Amino acid sequence: MSSFASLAPSNYSPGELHFSSPPIARDALAVSPLDEPSQTPPKLAIAAPPLDLTSLPPPNPTKRPRHPRLPPSYFTGRPDSTDNYLNLLALLRRYQTLPTVPPAQAPRVAWRTVTQYRLLVGEPVRASKYHKIVEVLQRLNRIHPSVIPPDLSQAMEIYKRDVDPYAVKKKPAIIDEDGRAYGVGRRKSSSAKVYLVQGEGEVLVNGKSINKVFGRIHDRESALWALKATGRMDKYNVWALVTGGGSTGQAEAITLGAAKALMVFEPALKPALRRAGCVTRDPRRVERKKPGHVKARKMPAWVKR
Amino acid sequence: MMIIRKALIRLGRRIAIAPARSWTRALATEVDIASIESSPSNSLRDTKSIESQVQNETVKVVPQIGGRTQSTQNLLEDNTAAKYAQLQQHKKLTNPLGSRIAPHYQPHFLVNDPPRPSDITLELLLASQAHLGHKTSHWNPINSRYIFGIRQGIHIISLDVTASHLRRACRVVAGVAERGGLILFVGTRPGQDRCVVKAAQMAGGCHLFERWTPGSITNGHQILGNCRTKVVDEYDREISGYDEELRDRPVLKPDLVVCMNPLENWVMLHECGLNAIPTIGIIDTDANPTWVTYPIPANDDSLRCVQVIAGVLGRAGEEGQKSRREKAMHGNVTYTPSALATGVSTKRGRMGRSREDTRGPQ
Numbered sequence: 001m002s003s004f005a006s007l008a009p010s011n012y013s014p015g016e017l018h019f020s021s022p023p024i025a026r027d028a029l030a031v032s033p034l035d036e037p038s039q040t041p042p043k044l045a046i047a048a049p050p051l052d053l054t055s056l057p058p059p060n061p062t063k064r065p066r067h068p069r070l071p072p073s074y075f076t077g078r079p080d081s082t083d084n085y086l087n088l089l090a091l092l093r094r095y096q097t098l099p100t101v102p103p104a105q106a107p108r109v110a111w112r113t114v115t116q117y118r119l120l121v122g123e124p125v126r127a128s129k130y131h132k133i134v135e136v137l138q139r140l141n142r143i144h145p146s147v148i149p150p151d152l153s154q155a156m157e158i159y160k161r162d163v164d165p166y167a168v169k170k171k172p173a174i175i176d177e178d179g180r181a182y183g184v185g186r187r188k189s190s191s192a193k194v195y196l197v198q199g200e201g202e203v204l205v206n207g208k209s210i211n212k213v214f215g216r217i218h219d220r221e222s223a224l225w226a227l228k229a230t231g232r233m234d235k236y237n238v239w240a241l242v243t244g245g246g247s248t249g250q251a252e253a254i255t256l257g258a259a260k261a262l263m264v265f266e267p268a269l270k271p272a273l274r275r276a277g278c279v280t281r282d283p284r285r286v287e288r289k290k291p292g293h294v295k296a297r298k299m300p301a302w303v304k305r
Numbered sequence: 306m307m308i309i310r311k312a313l314i315r316l317g318r319r320i321a322i323a324p325a326r327s328w329t330r331a332l333a334t335e336v337d338i339a340s341i342e343s344s345p346s347n348s349l350r351d352t353k354s355i356e357s358q359v360q361n362e363t364v365k366v367v368p369q370i371g372g373r374t375q376s377t378q379n380l381l382e383d384n385t386a387a388k389y390a391q392l393q394q395h396k397k398l399t400n401p402l403g404s405r406i407a408p409h410y411q412p413h414f415l416v417n418d419p420p421r422p423s424d425i426t427l428e429l430l431l432a433s434q435a436h437l438g439h440k441t442s443h444w445n446p447i448n449s450r451y452i453f454g455i456r457q458g459i460h461i462i463s464l465d466v467t468a469s470h471l472r473r474a475c476r477v478v479a480g481v482a483e484r485g486g487l488i489l490f491v492g493t494r495p496g497q498d499r500c501v502v503k504a505a506q507m508a509g510g511c512h513l514f515e516r517w518t519p520g521s522i523t524n525g526h527q528i529l530g531n532c533r534t535k536v537v538d539e540y541d542r543e544i545s546g547y548d549e550e551l552r553d554r555p556v557l558k559p560d561l562v563v564c565m566n567p568l569e570n571w572v573m574l575h576e577c578g579l580n581a582i583p584t585i586g587i588i589d590t591d592a593n594p595t596w597v598t599y600p601i602p603a604n605d606d607s608l609r610c611v612q613v614i615a616g617v618l619g620r621a622g623e624e625g626q627k628s629r630r631e632k633a634m635h636g637n638v639t640y641t642p643s644a645l646a647t648g649v650s651t652k653r654g655r656m657g658r659s660r661e662d663t664r665g666p667q
Contacts, residue, residue, distance in 0.1 A: 047574065047598040048581045051561075053480035056639050068557060069537040072505055075489055075513050075521055075559070079532050082515075086502060099389055101380060123531075146386040 080121040081129065088136045091152055100142040109141055110161045117159075133159070173264045180239075181264035185256025187282055190245030194257030196265065199237030205254065206241060219251040226259035229276035230269055236262070256281055415609065416499045419507075419616020422475040422624075427464045430471075434607040435614075436462045438590030448590050451602035460590040462602050470601045471614065474585045475621035477599055478561065482508055482625025483632075485640035486560035489513060490615065491573065494566050496608045500615040501565065508622020511559065522576040525556030539633040558582060563618055565611050568592050587614060 073082035111134050112120065114127045137159055140152060175181050178197070185192045203224065205213040214220045223240075227233045238258060242250045259278035263270055273279050287296035294300055410432065420429065430436065438444070438452065438460035453463040481488055488510035492501035498514035505512035521528050534557065536544045562577050564570050567586040574596045577584050586597035587605040594600040604610045629639050 047578050047596055048583045050598050051477060051480070051583050053477065053484075056484065056637075068534045068554070069541070069543070070487065070511055070534050070557060071532070072502070072511050073513075074511050074529065074532050074534070074557070075517075076515060077518055077521070077528055077532070099385055105380060144380065144385050144389075146381055146383075147389050 078121075078123040078125060078129075081117075081123050081125045081133075084121070085129070085133050085136075087155070088133060088140070091155060092136055092140060095140070095143060095149065095152060098147050099144045101144055103138070103142060106138075106142045107145065108166050109137075109156075110165050111137055111159055112161055116161065120158075173260075175264060181261040183257040183260030183262075183264070185253040185258070185260065185281070187252035187256065188245045188249035188285060190242060190249035190253040192240055192242040192250065192253035192257040194254055194261050195239040196236045196258065196261035197239075198235065198265075201234040201237065203238040204240070205238075205250075214247060214251055216247065219247050223251040223254040224258065225255050225276060226262050226273060226278045229278070230262070230266075230272055232262070236265075252282065412609070415612040415616055416503055419500075419503065419620055420613060421620045422472060422479075422617055425468055425471055425475075425617060427468060429613065430464045430467055430603070430610075433610040433613045435467055435603040435610040436464050437604045437607065438462050443591045445591055445593055447594055448588065448592070448602065451588070451594075452590060462590065462604070467601065467603050470599070471603075471617065474563075474599050474601055475617060477583070477585065478508065478563065478618050478621040479625035479628070481561045482510075482622040483628045483639055485629060487511065487557065488561045488563065488622055489559035490563045490565075490619070491517065491570055492565035492611065492615065493517065493569055494608075494611075497565050497611055497615075500612040504563070504615040504619030504622070507619035507626075509626045510622065517570055517573040519572045520576075521573075522558050522580050522582070525558065529556050539638045541630070561585070563615075564597065565615060566605050567596055568605070571596060585618070587611065 071079040071083060073079040073086075076082045114125070114130045117130050117133075118125050137156060140156060143152070173181070180195045180197050183194045183196070185194065203210045205223070210220055210223065214223060221228065224233065224238065227236060227238075238254075240254050240257065242253055244250075245253070255278055259273050263273065270279065289296055292299070436453070440458055441455055441460055444452075444460055448460075451462055451466050453461045455461065478488060488505070488508050489512070490501045490505045490508070490510060491513045492498070493514060493516060501514050502512045504510075518528050534554075538544055558580055559577075559582060562573070562582055562584045564574065564584060564586040567574055567588065568591070574584055574586070578596075583598040584596075585599045585601065586592075587603050587610075588594045588597065588600040589603070589605045592605070594602075601614060603614060632639050
């Protein structure tokens with residue numbers, strides 16, 4: 001029953017109901033099965049009887065009157081997000097004639113993700129609905145920064161992420177007071193820390209000479225490929241600390257680390273090093289063995305029966 | 306003789322084997338081209354021209370977009386604000402100039418400044434295409450009492466009947482608003498959202514312009530139970546201290562539902578009927594008038610007609626709210642206090658106390 005069952009006076013009883021027209025009996029509207037045997041019965045909804053609004057209830061000043069107040073979007077099931085969307089649309093209508101900038105020149109903003117917005121409002125918002133909100137925000141963000149009203153910028157702040165990822169600036173790599181540049185490289189499960197200084201071309205890996213560490217010529221060459229490819233073998237000394245993995249992994253890890261350290265000294269070498277294949281971190285790792293397979297991919301011999 | 310010739314041949318071979326020094330070694334940033342070209346990942350093997358090699362040696366600056374970069378800083382420094390202010394000034398001066406345009410239909414007026422119940426005229430309804438029904442073959446014969454006739458294969462609705470039903474609906478909406486009832490305006494077709502929201506705002510009620518979740522009334526605890534509410538007094542000021550009762554309360558139902566497209570919302574109208582909630586609806590020639598308590602025979606397919614009807618009903622609700630507040634100012638509360646604090650919730654029933662006992666008489 002409605003919480004306002006007492007809209008009629010307190011002496012309300014069914015016998016005093018007022019009807020504008022005689023109520024339609026349910027039987028009269030029912031369809032006899034003999035008339036339309038094959039069709040489904042029509043949708044019958046008997047509306048509630050009309051209200052009696054002829055008199056107001058008597059005033060009762062004894063008790064302090066109180067009744068619940070609902071948000072306007074209560075019956076949508078998602079009141080806060082619906083009201084947010086309506087507010088944004090109202091703002092857009094008000095400020096749609098202000099001058100705008102092309103999208104590429106508008107300030108770059110990281111809007112909240114769907115998950116973050118759901119947490120904010122505490123409602124199960126549909127992703128498509130939130131994308132509509134973001135579309136309106138992007139249009140509002142295109143308003144020229146010099147004419148944007150303060151209440152609009154304030155309204156848009158709520159939808160921005162708590163931490164602005166575009167405000168994060170990478171710290172520039174430096175050459176420290178000892179003249180060393182530092183680079184980290186990884187390959188397979190090996191990790192290498194490589195220090196480069198101006199020098200004659202000496203190389204030490206884990207405190208040992210490179211000939212002792214890498215028995216294969218291929219490994220030695222690939223470890224210092226960054227310097228060899230750019231012709232700087234005699235210009236820098238290399239100090240590398242490498243752990244994990246095997247010989248090839250460690251050698252390739254030193255490649256990447258040395259290339260990064262070299263780019264600190266000479267940033268202009270980046271295109272050359274990229275062509276030499278020293279700049280990209282090789283993401284390949286050993287693939288795990290799966291059930292039903294002998295190895296990661298190898299399967300046991302197929303048997304007909 | 307042969308020794309010298311052999312020596313010369315050996316010398317020639319040595320010269321042929323030794324690689325020619327590349328001219329790029331003269332550049333500041335020297336690179337050994339041979340080792341790069343022998344590298345398997347060299348993608349420039351095909352383009353061996355010197356120009357491309359030189360181009361790739363030089364560092365290119367890619368323009369960045371983000372934060373307060375050069376371009377955005379330039380935006381703040383250009384005189385757009387001044388030019389816009391100039392434009393506004395110019396508009397103010399030139400707007401009064403020119404010929405006067407006679408009052409005419411402007412779509413946004415229907416939503417921003419809707420007509421009042423006193424503005425209901427047959428001319429307004431005719432201009433809003435309220436008389437246009439559907440094809441004669443699509444009619445519901447119960448609606449024959451509302452139909453004026455047939456023209457060009459469609460039924461024409463009697464506008465005097467429309468006007469009288471609309472005025473009755475306005476009195477119902479005003480009466481419910483005056484008694485502090487909750488009115489829900491529903492219009493789920495595209496484009497009806499603005500007028501429905503405006504009508505709900507004027508009548509102090511709720512709106513719905515997207516799909517009605519079936520069970521919002523019959524299964525309200527499940528669907529709408531999480532939405533927060535607050536308690537207000539007769540002057541619409543919020544009263545604190547009812548958090549407990551609000552948590553335990555049964556879910557609220559509207560006291561009157563106004564539906565702009567009953568054909569699509571028959572589930573909602575059925576739920577209202579089950580819960581004795583009276584309904585108002587725009588009944589076209591193909592709709593069933595028994596689905597609603599107070600039908601308004603009109604054209605539900607014309608957005609202009611729907612905006613007029615929603616606007617008029619919203620204005621009626623506004624008048625009802627105004628009347629209620631005026632009566633409250635004179636100490637006449639037009640509704641009985643809600644069962645919020647006087648009803649027994651499950652929690653307090655167990656505790657065996659009511660709020661009045663703990664707080665004393667108010």
